[in-house]
Amino acid sequence: MPDNFENISGKIRTPILEVRDLSVSFHLLEGVIPAVAGVDMVLNQGEVLGVVGESGCGKSVTAKSVLRIIPCPPGSIDSGTAMFEDRNLLELTEAEMEGVRGNKISMIFQEPMTSLNPAFTVGDQIAEVFRFHRGMKKSEAFERAVEELRRVEIPDPAKRARSYPHQLSGGMRQRAMIAIALACRPRILIADEPTTALDVTIQAQILNLMGQLQTDIGMSIILITHNLGVVASIADRVVIMYAGRVVEEGTIDDIFACHHHPYTHGLLRSVPRLDRPSEDLQEIKGIVPKLNDLPRGCAFSNRCDYVMEQCRQREPVFKPIGSGHKSRCWLENRPW
Amino acid sequence: MVSLSEKKQGYSGEPYLSVTGLKKYFPVGRRSLTGKGAVVKAVDGISFHLKKGQILGLVGESGCGKTTTGRTILRLIEPTDGNIVFDGMDVTHTRDMKALRKKMQFVFQDPYSSLNPRMSIFRILKEPLDNFMGHMSRSDKKDLVVQTLQTVGLTADHMGRFPHEFSGGQRQRVALARSLVCSPELMVCDEPVSALDVSIQAQVINLLKRLKQEYNLSMVFIAHDLAVVEHLCDPIAVMYLGGIVEISPKEELYSSPLHPYTQALLSAVPIPDPVLERQRKVQLLTGDVPSPLNAPSGCTFHPRCPLAGEECRLQRPQLVEIRPGHSAACFKAASP
Numbered sequence: 001m002p003d004n005f006e007n008i009s010g011k012i013r014t015p016i017l018e019v020r021d022l023s024v025s026f027h028l029l030e031g032v033i034p035a036v037a038g039v040d041m042v043l044n045q046g047e048v049l050g051v052v053g054e055s056g057c058g059k060s061v062t063a064k065s066v067l068r069i070i071p072c073p074p075g076s077i078d079s080g081t082a083m084f085e086d087r088n089l090l091e092l093t094e095a096e097m098e099g100v101r102g103n104k105i106s107m108i109f110q111e112p113m114t115s116l117n118p119a120f121t122v123g124d125q126i127a128e129v130f131r132f133h134r135g136m137k138k139s140e141a142f143e144r145a146v147e148e149l150r151r152v153e154i155p156d157p158a159k160r161a162r163s164y165p166h167q168l169s170g171g172m173r174q175r176a177m178i179a180i181a182l183a184c185r186p187r188i189l190i191a192d193e194p195t196t197a198l199d200v201t202i203q204a205q206i207l208n209l210m211g212q213l214q215t216d217i218g219m220s221i222i223l224i225t226h227n228l229g230v231v232a233s234i235a236d237r238v239v240i241m242y243a244g245r246v247v248e249e250g251t252i253d254d255i256f257a258c259h260h261h262p263y264t265h266g267l268l269r270s271v272p273r274l275d276r277p278s279e280d281l282q283e284i285k286g287i288v289p290k291l292n293d294l295p296r297g298c299a300f301s302n303r304c305d306y307v308m309e310q311c312r313q314r315e316p317v318f319k320p321i322g323s324g325h326k327s328r329c330w331l332e333n334r335p336w
Numbered sequence: 337m338v339s340l341s342e343k344k345q346g347y348s349g350e351p352y353l354s355v356t357g358l359k360k361y362f363p364v365g366r367r368s369l370t371g372k373g374a375v376v377k378a379v380d381g382i383s384f385h386l387k388k389g390q391i392l393g394l395v396g397e398s399g400c401g402k403t404t405t406g407r408t409i410l411r412l413i414e415p416t417d418g419n420i421v422f423d424g425m426d427v428t429h430t431r432d433m434k435a436l437r438k439k440m441q442f443v444f445q446d447p448y449s450s451l452n453p454r455m456s457i458f459r460i461l462k463e464p465l466d467n468f469m470g471h472m473s474r475s476d477k478k479d480l481v482v483q484t485l486q487t488v489g490l491t492a493d494h495m496g497r498f499p500h501e502f503s504g505g506q507r508q509r510v511a512l513a514r515s516l517v518c519s520p521e522l523m524v525c526d527e528p529v530s531a532l533d534v535s536i537q538a539q540v541i542n543l544l545k546r547l548k549q550e551y552n553l554s555m556v557f558i559a560h561d562l563a564v565v566e567h568l569c570d571p572i573a574v575m576y577l578g579g580i581v582e583i584s585p586k587e588e589l590y591s592s593p594l595h596p597y598t599q600a601l602l603s604a605v606p607i608p609d610p611v612l613e614r615q616r617k618v619q620l621l622t623g624d625v626p627s628p629l630n631a632p633s634g635c636t637f638h639p640r641c642p643l644a645g646e647e648c649r650l651q652r653p654q655l656v657e658i659r660p661g662h663s664a665a666c667f668k669a670a671s672p
Contacts, residue, residue, distance in 0.1 A: 054533035054534065054535060054536075055533055155623075169624040169625075170398075171624050172624065199397035199398055199560065199625070200397070200560070200562070200601060200604040200605055201397065201600055201601060201604045201620075201621045202397075202624065203604065203606075204603075204604035204606075204618050204620055204621075205620060205621070207606075208618070208620060226533065226534060227606070228534075228608035229605065229606030229607055229608045229613075230606050231608070232606060232607060232608050232609055232610045232612075232613045233606040233607075233613045233616070252610040253610055253611075256608065256609055256610050256611075257610075257611075266535060267534060267535060268608065270534050270535050270537070270538035271534055271538075271563070271608050272538075272541065272561070272563035272564050272566065272567045273563055273607060273608060273609075274562060274563045274566060274590065274602070274605050274607060275607050275609065275612055280542070281538040281541055281542055281567060282538065283535065283538040283539040283542055284535035284538070284539075285539075287503045287505060287506065287536070288503065288533070288535075288536075
């Protein structure tokens, strides 16, 4: 799979999407939940950016805020900018946003059953994209939809276009979702846990397909996942999130071989690995804190093995520790 | 409590749990007048033996029948055919299932739906004691509940709380405590870690490892994640479409898998290390898992198998021991 991806590290990086200081909160009965607190994220042309973190760390909220599909209320985007093609996505009107969503920036979701409309055929749902964004006639759009299904390697696409989502298997539905998302050849694809609901053999097929299509179309991908194996197999750069913050950012080699943040370290050591059999798993102690009840100072301080006095006082700054490698930690050197 | 008449005379007691020719067919749709309707062969003739203190890993993709197998062993679902012998007692035909249930416990996948939201943790843990150990005094029960909570890493303070106050990992600990409280000898765990985040998953895996040693438990551990199974189980059985295709000691299964399905499954697991990922060769399987409603003729894997020949289409291969303790249901593996 990795051979399908050009190594971009040698090339000049041109940012295509720049998220700066994004803060999103949800106003719920139990209080204000700061789901995303000052996230900076840059996606470069032609790269796959992996966004990794556990549930509730704000990875999906960040992506959905960029597309402005956060339900407001209860959600609200409190601050930040998201620059795409010289425009701030967070300030566009709803009509302007409609020209971006599904056209220039597309998203695929984790659960392909709930994100497809059960009342329409798969072909109609792909055709809708062409009719909306390209103003095509119904019959022409449907023909293009069949083409798109062929492109995502669905066998017998003409027949499958007339199927309803419930008639397809999980892997096929995810392929149909990809077909919808890529119909307009977007510049950015946001894939939110695209393979989490799928079996490993199907996951391998979908990742392979995404890799091929990425090189064909020349798009950039934001891959949101909690699976470090998936990230290692297709990402170029990785962003690690914890409690609504980016805690570490770097190329995959930075993150896997010389990570700096104790959370990244803990995450990597807690994953059972097939290539290191029977090694004892190192757990991260404690539980993920509630977002409206974070420890003082560093959000990870109550679970960190290397916690120091200043960690409990002040939140660390997100500082560079190498070229393109940044970490939000007070530690000067890696203790491991 | 178990009547002696149910103990098979002269039974050596060597395999602790012994399952032979287990079948579970679910009727689908309306039955015709002849009483014969379509059936889904969820489990179609599987056999395995488990020694005391072993953890058998049951791996497979969704819909392969692993959960049905687990539930049928405890007769949460009545088997269609086959024999289950546990500790010398015939589970399939016993009339005193209650006495057996004390010794055989089940842990469910989803800790959010398997704990009654209206019961406090104390009541949840006391219920099995009321059920199986009626003779105990209330204070003894309370002591035992506290002790069990401590074994799973919770404290006595948690007793008065309700499930919604706990995180996923803590709930799974409560579910484990509920199974452990009446000192079972066999536990069937149905994907107990797949709903948890990685850092929490490692905590629960380590806990299960420890419990197995402390209680000398035997377990059937159902999972889809091969890396998790590798860390916990020995031996391991791989299921595909209602049948076991390969069963083997742990080391051998991972180092030299015999069945082409196991080989593809193992190669599809991404490794969280970019350097190894670049070298990994994925054996992509074509197509999806067929529906168990109309399973393929002969070997159920033949439509997706790279090695399939004529005999695979016609005849169903039996599980044969190819190396000591290592069996596979494949004509090609048997005679390479």
